[in-house]
Amino acid sequence: MLEVKDLHTAYGQSEALHGISFDGMANETIAIMGRNGMGKTTLFKSLMGVLPIKSGSIQVAGQDVSHDESFRRVAKGIAYVPQGRMIFPTLTVEENIQTGLENAKSRHIPEEIYALFPVLFDMKRRKGGNLSGGQQQQLAIARALVTNPKVLLLDEPTEGIQPSIIKDIAKALNEIRKLRGITIVVSEQVLSFAMDVADRLFVIEGGRLVHETARDKTDVNHIKAYLSV
Numbered sequence: 749m750l751e752v753k754d755l756h757t758a759y760g761q762s763e764a765l766h767g768i769s770f771d772g773m774a775n776e777t778i779a780i781m782g783r784n785g786m787g788k789t790t791l792f793k794s795l796m797g798v799l800p801i802k803s804g805s806i807q808v809a810g811q812d813v814s815h816d817e818s819f820r821r822v823a824k825g826i827a828y829v830p831q832g833r834m835i836f837p838t839l840t841v842e843e844n845i846q847t848g849l850e851n852a853k854s855r856h857i858p859e860e861i862y863a864l865f866p867v868l869f870d871m872k873r874r875k876g877g878n879l880s881g882g883q884q885q886q887l888a889i890a891r892a893l894v895t896n897p898k899v900l901l902l903d904e905p906t907e908g909i910q911p912s913i914i915k916d917i918a919k920a921l922n923e924i925r926k927l928r929g930i931t932i933v934v935s936e937q938v939l940s941f942a943m944d945v946a947d948r949l950f951v952i953e954g955g956r957l958v959h960e961t962a963r964d965k966t967d968v969n970h971i972k973a974y975l976s977v
């Protein structure tokens with residue numbers, strides 16, 4: 749579903765990604781683990797077309813998107829939940845979700861979205877800015893989902909969120925994968941969350957993927973060593 753080959757991305761003269769390659773299958777969740785500054789956000793922005801890539805390729809369901817603008821990538825099936833969620837604070841919950849429906853035939857929010865996130869139904873007339881961090885994260889996921897992605901990218905979805913809500917988000921992601929059979933890619937520093945959602949885990953260090961493991965074969969202490977400073 750997602751094929752990333754030898755991706756290089758630079759900020760000016762300074763290269764931040766040095767040849768990232770991985771595949772994500774349908775009905776699979778992948779976690780990209782790494783400390784701050786290791787390149788997670790740069791990778792996601794490169795996949796989404798927020799940053800141009802220097803070389804390499806990105807395919808979504810067999811279609812090349814490597815040099816497409818972001819909105820074309822969305823049309824071809826990638827959706828992105830950015831770090832810090834980036835919801836619109838002055839729009840209501842309902843209006844925030846509808847921004848994901850701008851190119852859809854109908855502005856109607858599918859029932860399935862509220863079934864996944866009942867709290868958003870209860871709060872649909874509230875302003876996005878008045879929601880808690882965890883509720884905003886659920887809102888950002890809902891907004892991404894209404895574009896019907898084949899590949900859903902989430903950049904550090906647990907950042908700044910309390911543990912009980914982290915569990916809810918893990919549950920929702922597992923439900924989404926089951927319902928839709930899509931590829932989900934999350935970047936994370938919280939190993940317990942990654943172990944709850946991911947089928948495969950990668951470690952990114954200095955702009956390179958340096959370790960890959962299937963969940964059931966994961967040596968937790970080995971990954972922890974990468975994540976500790």
Ligand SMILES: Nc1ncnc2c1ncn2[C@@H]1O[C@H](COP(=O)(O)OP(=O)(O)OP(=O)(O)O)[C@@H](O)[C@H]1O
Nearest residue numbers: 759762764782783784785786787788789790791831
């Ligand atoms: N706008 C920028 N200009 C120049 N260098 C940048 C810029 N943004 C990030 N970098 C550099 O790219 C590298 C990767 O940063 P990136 O933000 O992708 O890391 P990250 O793993 O997502 O960390 P975090 O969890 O803090 O977001 C770092 O060395 C960082 O200094």
